[in-house]
Amino acid sequence: MQRSVIREGGEAGSRLYEQIAERVKGMILDRIYRPGDRLPSVRELSRQCGVSITTVLDAYRLLEDQGLIHPRPQSGYYVHAYANLKPPEPMRSTPAALPSSFTRDEMLQSMTHEIDRRGLIDLAFANPNPELLPVAKLARILSSVAREHPEASYGYGPPSGHRAIREQIAQRSFSAGAVISPDEVVITMGCQEAMCLALRAVCKPGGLVAVESPCHYGVLQAIQLAGLQSVEVVTRTREGISLEALEVALCEQRDNGNPVQACLVSPNFQNPLGSCMSDEDKMRLIDISKRYGVVLIEDDVYGDLGFSGDRPRILRAFPGGEETVICSSFSKTIAPGYRVGWVVAGRWHKEIERLKHSFTISAPSLPQLVIAEFLTNGGYDQYLRRARKVYAGNVTNMVDAVSRFFPEECLVSRPSGGYMLWVQLPEGTDSVALYTKALAANIFVCPGVLFSTGDGYRSFVRLTAGKWSPEIEAAVAKLGRMIHQMG
Amino acid sequence: MQRSVIREGGEAGSRLYEQIAERVKGMILDRIYRPGDRLPSVRELSRQCGVSITTVLDAYRLLEDQGLIHPRPQSGYYVHAYANLKPPEPMRSTPAALPSSFTRDEMLQSMTHEIDRRGLIDLAFANPNPELLPVAKLARILSSVAREHPEASYGYGPPSGHRAIREQIAQRSFSAGAVISPDEVVITMGCQEAMCLALRAVCKPGGLVAVESPCHYGVLQAIQLAGLQSVEVVTRTREGISLEALEVALCEQRDNGNPVQACLVSPNFQNPLGSCMSDEDKMRLIDISKRYGVVLIEDDVYGDLGFSGDRPRILRAFPGGEETVICSSFSKTIAPGYRVGWVVAGRWHKEIERLKHSFTISAPSLPQLVIAEFLTNGGYDQYLRRARKVYAGNVTNMVDAVSRFFPEECLVSRPSGGYMLWVQLPEGTDSVALYTKALAANIFVCPGVLFSTGDGYRSFVRLTAGKWSPEIEAAVAKLGRMIHQMG
Numbered sequence: 001m002q003r004s005v006i007r008e009g010g011e012a013g014s015r016l017y018e019q020i021a022e023r024v025k026g027m028i029l030d031r032i033y034r035p036g037d038r039l040p041s042v043r044e045l046s047r048q049c050g051v052s053i054t055t056v057l058d059a060y061r062l063l064e065d066q067g068l069i070h071p072r073p074q075s076g077y078y079v080h081a082y083a084n085l086k087p088p089e090p091m092r093s094t095p096a097a098l099p100s101s102f103t104r105d106e107m108l109q110s111m112t113h114e115i116d117r118r119g120l121i122d123l124a125f126a127n128p129n130p131e132l133l134p135v136a137k138l139a140r141i142l143s144s145v146a147r148e149h150p151e152a153s154y155g156y157g158p159p160s161g162h163r164a165i166r167e168q169i170a171q172r173s174f175s176a177g178a179v180i181s182p183d184e185v186v187i188t189m190g191c192q193e194a195m196c197l198a199l200r201a202v203c204k205p206g207g208l209v210a211v212e213s214p215c216h217y218g219v220l221q222a223i224q225l226a227g228l229q230s231v232e233v234v235t236r237t238r239e240g241i242s243l244e245a246l247e248v249a250l251c252e253q254r255d256n257g258n259p260v261q262a263c264l265v266s267p268n269f270q271n272p273l274g275s276c277m278s279d280e281d282k283m284r285l286i287d288i289s290k291r292y293g294v295v296l297i298e299d300d301v302y303g304d305l306g307f308s309g310d311r312p313r314i315l316r317a318f319p320g321g322e323e324t325v326i327c328s329s330f331s332k333t334i335a336p337g338y339r340v341g342w343v344v345a346g347r348w349h350k351e352i353e354r355l356k357h358s359f360t361i362s363a364p365s366l367p368q369l370v371i372a373e374f375l376t377n378g379g380y381d382q383y384l385r386r387a388r389k390v391y392a393g394n395v396t397n398m399v400d401a402v403s404r405f406f407p408e409e410c411l412v413s414r415p416s417g418g419y420m421l422w423v424q425l426p427e428g429t430d431s432v433a434l435y436t437k438a439l440a441a442n443i444f445v446c447p448g449v450l451f452s453t454g455d456g457y458r459s460f461v462r463l464t465a466g467k468w469s470p471e472i473e474a475a476v477a478k479l480g481r482m483i484h485q486m487g
Numbered sequence: 488m489q490r491s492v493i494r495e496g497g498e499a500g501s502r503l504y505e506q507i508a509e510r511v512k513g514m515i516l517d518r519i520y521r522p523g524d525r526l527p528s529v530r531e532l533s534r535q536c537g538v539s540i541t542t543v544l545d546a547y548r549l550l551e552d553q554g555l556i557h558p559r560p561q562s563g564y565y566v567h568a569y570a571n572l573k574p575p576e577p578m579r580s581t582p583a584a585l586p587s588s589f590t591r592d593e594m595l596q597s598m599t600h601e602i603d604r605r606g607l608i609d610l611a612f613a614n615p616n617p618e619l620l621p622v623a624k625l626a627r628i629l630s631s632v633a634r635e636h637p638e639a640s641y642g643y644g645p646p647s648g649h650r651a652i653r654e655q656i657a658q659r660s661f662s663a664g665a666v667i668s669p670d671e672v673v674i675t676m677g678c679q680e681a682m683c684l685a686l687r688a689v690c691k692p693g694g695l696v697a698v699e700s701p702c703h704y705g706v707l708q709a710i711q712l713a714g715l716q717s718v719e720v721v722t723r724t725r726e727g728i729s730l731e732a733l734e735v736a737l738c739e740q741r742d743n744g745n746p747v748q749a750c751l752v753s754p755n756f757q758n759p760l761g762s763c764m765s766d767e768d769k770m771r772l773i774d775i776s777k778r779y780g781v782v783l784i785e786d787d788v789y790g791d792l793g794f795s796g797d798r799p800r801i802l803r804a805f806p807g808g809e810e811t812v813i814c815s816s817f818s819k820t821i822a823p824g825y826r827v828g829w830v831v832a833g834r835w836h837k838e839i840e841r842l843k844h845s846f847t848i849s850a851p852s853l854p855q856l857v858i859a860e861f862l863t864n865g866g867y868d869q870y871l872r873r874a875r876k877v878y879a880g881n882v883t884n885m886v887d888a889v890s891r892f893f894p895e896e897c898l899v900s901r902p903s904g905g906y907m908l909w910v911q912l913p914e915g916t917d918s919v920a921l922y923t924k925a926l927a928a929n930i931f932v933c934p935g936v937l938f939s940t941g942d943g944y945r946s947f948v949r950l951t952a953g954k955w956s957p958e959i960e961a962a963v964a965k966l967g968r969m970i971h972q973m974g
Contacts, residue, residue, distance in 0.1 A: 105841050112646050112844060130641035138640055139633035142853070146626035153625055153822040154617035159599045189676065189847035196846050205714075221845040227692075227714075335640040337852040354592050357599060358708040359683050360676035364851050365824040366629070 020049060020059035028068055028079055035396050039069060039077040090411035090424035093242075094456030095213035095232030099253070102220035102230070104450050107432075114444060121475040122464070124444040126271060126420060128332050129394070129466040132387050137378055138335060138370055145369045152365035159357040161187025161342070162365060164372035169342055172375065173326075176303060177317025180326075184344045186352050187363045190336075191301045192218050194327035194343035197355050199226040199262065201348040202295045202325065207261040208253055210294070212241045214422065214451035214460070216271040219264055219299065231260055232452060237413050237422070240277035241265055243284050250292040262295040268312045269302035272422045272451055272462040274395075274415020276312055286320045296324040301341075304333050304384055306417035307392040322346065330371055332418075333384065338367035391419045391466065398465035401473050405480030407487060419466040425459045426487050434461065437482050443475045504545035507536060511546065515555055515566055522883050526556060526564040577898035577911035580729075581943030582700035582719030586740070589707035589717070591937050594919075601931060608962040609951070611931040613758060613907060615819050616881070616953040619874050624865055625822060625857055632856045639852035646844040648674025648829070649852060651859035656829055659862065660813075663790060664804025667813075671831045673839050674850045677823075678788045679705050681814035681830035684842050686713040686749065688835040689782045689812065694748040695740055697781070699728045701909065701938035701947070703758040706751055706786065718747055719939055724900050724909070727764035728752055730771050737779040749782040755799045756789035759909045759938055759949040761882075761902020763799055773807045783811040788828075791820050791871055793904035794879040809833065817858055819905075820871065825854035878906045878953065885952035888960050892967030894974060906953040912946045913974050921948065924969050930962045 027033050039060075040048065046056045060077050063069045069077050111124065145152070160166070166182040173180040188194040195218070203209065205227040211219055213232035223230045231253060234245035246263070253260045265285070267277040277285070289296045298315050306312055315321040325348060329341030340363070345352045356362075374380060398421055402412045411424040425431060431447040438445050448460025463476075514520050526547070527535065533543045547564050550556045556564050598611065632639070647653070653669035660667040675681040682705070690696065692714040698706055700719035710717045718740060721732035733750070740747045752772070754764040764772070776783045785802050793799055802808040812835060816828030827850070832839045843849075861867060885908055889899045898911040912918060918934040925932050935947025950963075 105845070109646075109837070109841050109844065115643075115645065125643070127643065128641070130637070133641045135637040135640045139630075139637070142633045143626075143630040146629045150617070150622040150626070151824070153622045153824045154615070154620045156602075156612070156614065156818075156823045158602060159596075189850075192845075193847045218848075225842070225845045331643075336643045337638070337640045339847070339849070339851040350596070354596050355712070357596065358592070358679075358712045360680045360826070360847075361705075362826070363676075364826040364854055366853070367851055 016051060017055045017058035017062065020045070020051065020056060021062045024059065024063060025066075025068060033079045035079050035400065036393070037079045038075070039079065041076050088411055089237045089413050090422060090460070091237060092424065093213050093234040093236070094452075094454070095234055096230075096452050096454030096456065099208050099229040099231045099258075100453040102217065102224045102453055104217065105221070108217060108221075108450060114439065117442065120442050120444050121472060122444045123472070123475065124446040124462070124464065126332070126464055127336060127466060128419070129387075129390065131467070132390055133335060134374065134378065134383055135335075138374060141370045141373045141378065142366065145366060145373060149365070149369055152369055155365070157362045157365040157368075159362045160353055161185065161363055162368045162372065165340070165368040165375075166342075168372050168375040173314070173316070173344075175311050176300070177313035180316070180344055184346070184349055186343050186345065186349070186356055187368055188329070188341040188343055188356065189339045189360065189363060190331050190341040191299060191327050191329035192222065192341070193360075194329065194341045195219060195222040195264065195297065195299060196225055197352045197359075198297050198325045198327055198343055198345060198348070199223060199228060199264070200355055201345060201351040202297065203228050203261040208258055210246060210249055210260050210263040212265055212270055212273075214272055214448065214457055216266070216299075217450040220453060223264070228261075230453060232454070235270070235273065236275065237273050238275050238416070240267055240270060240273075240275040240281065241285070243281060243288060246285075247288055250288070250294060254292065260292070260294050262297050263289060264297040264299065266299040266302070267315065268300055269305060269415060269417030271302065271418065272420050273413055274418050274420055274422070276306070276416045279313065279318070282313070282315055282321075283318050286315060286318055286324070290320060296321075298324050298326050300326060300328045301332055302418040303328065305388060305391060305419070307388055307395075308416065316344075333387065334371055334374065334380075335367070338371060339364075340367050340371050388417075394465045394468040395419060395421065397468045397473070398463060398476070401476040402463070402480075405477045407480070407484055410483070419464060421463045421465055423461050423463055425461065425483055427459060429459045429483060429486055431458060431461045434479075434482060434486065437486075438479055441478060441482075443479060445479065503538060504542045504549065507532070507538065507543060507546035508549045511550060512553075512555060520566050522566050522887060523880070524566045525562070526566065528563050575898055576724045576900050577909060577947070578724060579911065580700050580721040580723070581939075581941070582721055583717075583939050583941030583943065586695050586716040586718045586745075587940040589704065589711040589940055591704065592708070595704060595708075595937060601926065604929065607929050607931050608959060609931045610959070610962065611933040611949075611951065613819070613951055614823060614953060615906070616874075616877065618954070619877055620822060621861065621865065621870055622822075625861060628857045628860045628865065629853065632853060632860060636852070636856055639856055642852070644849045644852040644855075646849045647840055648672065648850055649855045649859065652827070652855040652862075653829075655859050655862040660801070660803070660831075662798045663787070664800035667803070667831055671833070671836055673830050673832065673836065673843055674855055675816075675828040675830055675843065676826045676847065676850060677818050677828040678786060678814050678816035679709065679828070680847075681816065681828045682706065682709040682751065682784065682786060683712055684839050684846075685784050685812045685814055685830055685832060685835070686710060686715060686751070687842055688832060688838040689784065690715050690748040695745055697733060697736055697747045697750040699752055699757055699760075701759055701935065701944055703753070703786075704937040707940060710751070715748075717940060719941070722757070722760065723762065724760050725762050725903070727754055727757060727760075727762040727768065728772070730768060730775060733772075734775055737775070737781060741779065747779070747781050749784050750776060751784040751786065753786040753789070754802060755787055756792060756902060756904030758789065758905065759907050760900055761905050761907055761909070763793070763903045766800065766805070769800070769802055770805050773802060773805055773811070777807060783808075785811050785813050787813060787815045788819055789905040790815065792875060792878060792906070794875055794882075795903065803831075820874065821858055821861065821867075822854070825858060826851075827854050827858050881952045881955040882906060882908065884955045884960070885950060885963070888963040889950070889967075892964045894967070894971055897970070906951060908950045908952055910948050910950055912948065912970055914946060916946045916970060916973055918945060918948045921966075921969060921973065924973075925966055928965060928969075930966060932966065
């Protein structure tokens with residue numbers, strides 16, 4: 001920081017710390033100090049500016065209140081990950097106008113065939129960071145579990161899943177504020193089967209399901225598969241589903257004679273937005289669902305991956321939330337390839353168990369037992385702390401790269417958890433064309449049209465920021481050039 | 488054998504060998520020689536009966552033609568496993584009268600909750616014999632695969648399944664007479680998911696599916712889950728579905744304006760009958776399906792477990808069979824707990840792949856890779872030879888025990904593969920009551936009502952004979968006493 005003395009006196013004392021704060025803020029916005037950087041120590045800044053320690057402390061506290069910087073104990077003040085306010089966040093939520101069904105299956109299917117391309121930089125699919133995952137530890141546990149549990153091979157295993165993993169899931173729900181019994185848990189093939197079974201159990205064919213907009217395509221697929229239609233609801237980039245818009249939609253469909261039967265939401269770190277609902281909004285959501293007789297199905301698959309210390313609560317944790325259905329999995333946190341998810345379904349438990357048995361009999365045993373052992377003795381919490389930190393860092397890096405390489409009009413979300421970014425490209429940019437162009441250059445992005453049954457997100461892309469590397473940065477730069485060329 | 492001289496002369500020479508044959512047959516039926524026993528050598532019998540070697544040979548050949556005995560090279564003649572003609576086989580097939588849906592979910596669900604009971608003798612569920620399965624070998628392969636393929640944990644894996652296992656499945660189809668490409672195979676959660684996806688892809692909601700009667704409840708569940716109804720067709724205990732009855736049913740439903748859309752059959756070792764269709768019948772079935780525009784879905788899950796040396800062919804192997812959909816799994820042969828099945832769906836391939844992705848994204852990776860490695864280098868064929876022999880023996884033991892302990896009016900099937908027996912109890916015996924009574928004594932049987940949407944099999948039970956032990960024999964004896972008491 002350049003040495004400069006700020007003149008004291010003349011105006012009120014409060015002005016002085018504000019001046020200091022303004023100057024520091026200017027340097028943050030000008031990217032002299034970048035997200036994650038350590039700011040000068042209080043003593044140092046006091047000397048540089050020729051002001052008192054108290055004045056500097058007041059200035060830093062003001063910036064802290066503005067969400068630009070944050071203190072770390074014994075270490076000083078740091079620029080907040082999202083202090084870089086350029087580019088701003090996309091604010092536009094453009095739900096499909098009418099209840100409708102997902103129709104982009106073919107595109108999605110053709111995308112799944114590209115996964116194995118050699119040298120592909122995958123910014124499209126929501127895979128966790130392989131370097132983070134406890135792969136070696138799981139392999140060791142697997143060897144011993146396979147030796148100690150021969151019945152995991154020769155038996156079918158209980159339709160609801162093994163007791164060991166159901167107990168761990170119940171225990172861990174406590175950190176999300178809810179008291180759940182192991183007997184309520186049904187193990188599924190990831191969160192996707194959990195949602196499919198939940199929708200099937202809760203809704204009548206031809207029914208309507210309210211969802212966030214934009215909405216993860218897996219949700220739209222599950223709704224279509226269950227013979228239902230989605231009603232997309234305006235969703236705010238940071239705060240989650242608009243409860244006002246939800247209530248309007250519920251009213252409207254009720255008046256149309258086909259009332260919405262369920263609301264499938266992801267209050268904690270929604271995919272693709274990374275939004276997180278406040279406790280107040282969660283309580284209001286429960287209240288609305290009760291008033292309209294709508295079943296709440298909560299997708300909590302990213303719930304453990306918040307960037308701040310506190311694990312946000314699930315709807316079950318709130319008064320009146322006992323009847324919500326919870327869907328989740330370990331695919332984002334421990335091992336996608338193990339395909340271990342779960343559903344907790346309250347009064348639909350028995351029906352879900354029946355459906356599960358009819359469809360796949362039971363889940364493979366070994367992955368369940370291995371994850372149960374990892375949760376019990378493997379240091380999941382320690383691993384999670386590291387994962388959250390890495391994802392927060394990678395997401396910041398990706399926001400930063402987008403801001404540097406994409407056209408200035410681009411907007412990008414600032415998720416508070418998970419590892420996905422939602423990027424609004426310049427008006428008129430066709431993200432499907434970008435997808436094709438990028439794929440030809442071995443870069444894989446997810447076009448926005450997959451996140452609605454309508455066409456409202458044609459100029460959006462979702463980028464996954466699970467990993468970060470110079471190659472990924474170069475790919476983002478290349479993407480930026482393509483978008484510039486398309487403008 | 489008691490020494491006795493059969494008088495030569497008087498009547499025609501042909502009579503003499505027939506007399507010998509009658510006497511030997513009598514001793515078999517009286518259980519002096521029991522299934523599997525070695526008969527006296529030709530020389531010995533010739534000496535005992537005071538007849539020529541040629542006469543004895545003629546007698547043995549006659550008994551061989553009657554299916555009572557069989558020669559083993561360098562070893563002599565043996566009583567055939569099914570030579571014990573008491574009790575006879577059940578011949579009654581009583582399909583539900585009208586197209587209908589499975590309604591015994593609750594009973595089935597409550598049964599799945601009993602599996603873990605301590606000390607339960609499980610003769611109900613179709614689990615393979617744990618002692619036969621290559622559990623230790625799989626555990627060793629698992630350890631090395633987990634080390635060598637970290638991507639199996641951190642990646643989702645291709646929606647259709649890993650190439651390695653799809654190649655092995657394609658290769659092995661050759662032994663069932665069919666040429667299949669790995670690209671046609673989609674890996675599923677066992678045969679159950681395979682059937683569910685196939686029905687969903689092939690049929691329109693509200694449609695009809697022809698099935699064998701009795702029919703495995705898993706098939707009835709899958710049909711119900713897909714929003715379809717089953718049309719049950721008379722099935723012969725040894726020869727499989729009656730093609731005449733099938734054609735009548737297809738005609739009838741066509742005339743009713745709701746033509747049958749698919750026929751889901753298990754030509755090779757059907758569950759619960761163990762029947763096996765002849766090649767001629769398989770060809771006729773294909774012909775009928777073409778004439779009526781019905782899609783054939785073949786459940787081949789027991790196809791590798793025939794008791795005779797030749798692997799029966801699947802429908803795909805026959806002219807015109809290219810369009811059949813094949814469903815199968817390794818749950819009966821390698822590891823039920825791995826849940827690795829597959830579907831080969833011809834022109835429905837793309838739709839099945841799409842449905843699979845919508846429902847469960849992809850199958851767990853490690854079980855696929857382990858089974859692929861076992862099939863490649865693990866000695867699957869050798870293992871299979873042993874398994875077939877053991878199952879043939881255990882099935883014979885079970886038939887034998889039923890004949891000794893159950894009331895004389897009981898009838899029992901003689902499967903040519905698999906490890907299930909279909910037992911007809913005395914008229915009026917309620918197998919659901921028997922189920923409850925047996926369960927109270929820690930014996931688990933499968934009541935016949937689960938094998939139809941109607942009530943035609945109330946006096947039947949299915950017994951699983953995968954394992955055999957003195958405890959199981961004692962359980963069968965106890966069951967027999969219960970049935971006697973119920974009469």
